[in-house]
Amino acid sequence: MQLEGGRVRLEPLEQRHHDGLCEAVRDGNLWELAVTLVPRPGDVRGFIADAVAAREAGREVAYATVDLATGRIAGSTRLMMINTAHRRLEIGWTFLGRTWQRTGVNAEAKLLMLTHAFEDLGMNRVELLTDVRNSASRAAIARLGATQEGIMRQHMVMRDGHVRDTVVFALTRAEWPDAKRALRARLGAGHAG
Numbered sequence: 479m480q481l482e483g484g485r486v487r488l489e490p491l492e493q494r495h496h497d498g499l500c501e502a503v504r505d506g507n508l509w510e511l512a513v514t515l516v517p518r519p520g521d522v523r524g525f526i527a528d529a530v531a532a533r534e535a536g537r538e539v540a541y542a543t544v545d546l547a548t549g550r551i552a553g554s555t556r557l558m559m560i561n562t563a564h565r566r567l568e569i570g571w572t573f574l575g576r577t578w579q580r581t582g583v584n585a586e587a588k589l590l591m592l593t594h595a596f597e598d599l600g601m602n603r604v605e606l607l608t609d610v611r612n613s614a615s616r617a618a619i620a621r622l623g624a625t626q627e628g629i630m631r632q633h634m635v636m637r638d639g640h641v642r643d644t645v646v647f648a649l650t651r652a653e654w655p656d657a658k659r660a661l662r663a664r665l666g667a668g669h670a671g
Contacts, residue, residue: 479598481541481590484665486583488541488590491529491554495542496522498551505575514612515637516573529556536560540571543587545578552578555587557595559605566603567595582665588622589661596654603650609636610643619647621664623657 481488489495500519503509508516517525529540540556553574560567569591574584595601606624608615620626624647633644649657 479539479594481594482546483586483590485546486552486586486590487544487546488555488587489544490533491526491540491542491556493523493526493530495551496526499526499542499554502551502553502575502578503573505577506579508573508575514573514609514615515571532558541587541591543574543578543583545583552583555591557591562599565601566605567599567601568605568607569595570607584618585621585661585665589658589665592622592649592654592661593658596651601651603648606647606649607644608647610645616645616647622649623653623660624649625653 480490491499500522503516503519503522508514509518509521526540529538532538533540537560538556538558539560540554540558543552543555544550545552553572555572556570558568558570569588572584572587578584592604595604604624606619606622607630608619610616610629616626627646627648630644630646632641634642636642
């Protein structure tokens, strides 16, 4: 399902997004960031194929993040770890080319995804995880209104071999209305995020 706002459209990720997604990951050499997992340009085709297979299996929905002002692909994000029995999911694998960082594109994409999760899919909980070292991501997640719940120690092995501690944030159904109002107000005021 495609999600669209005033400045962003989230399109289910397909191979037709390959060239634009390669351009986005090259904008800032995102794959070189130690605190996140972004595919190298040569790995984008496989990244998309894996995302399509996960969507077809009902496990994840990966999106191409399209900047409506330019029509260019700004990056990617996804709904993942979808657990309908317990009505929870995770938003993750988010990355944006440097051009779109701190422009409001990420904040609106998250607003669209959170609205879809809570209001369309009926989720009770949405989690957002990040590397403990990624202060920019931690701040962006906190600005969404999510609560930091803890740190999973020695949680993941990163591409460079570093064993990552992962910070867990979450929003619950009860918190969503206030978080939604605050996020919409922030976007309406033109604040980046």
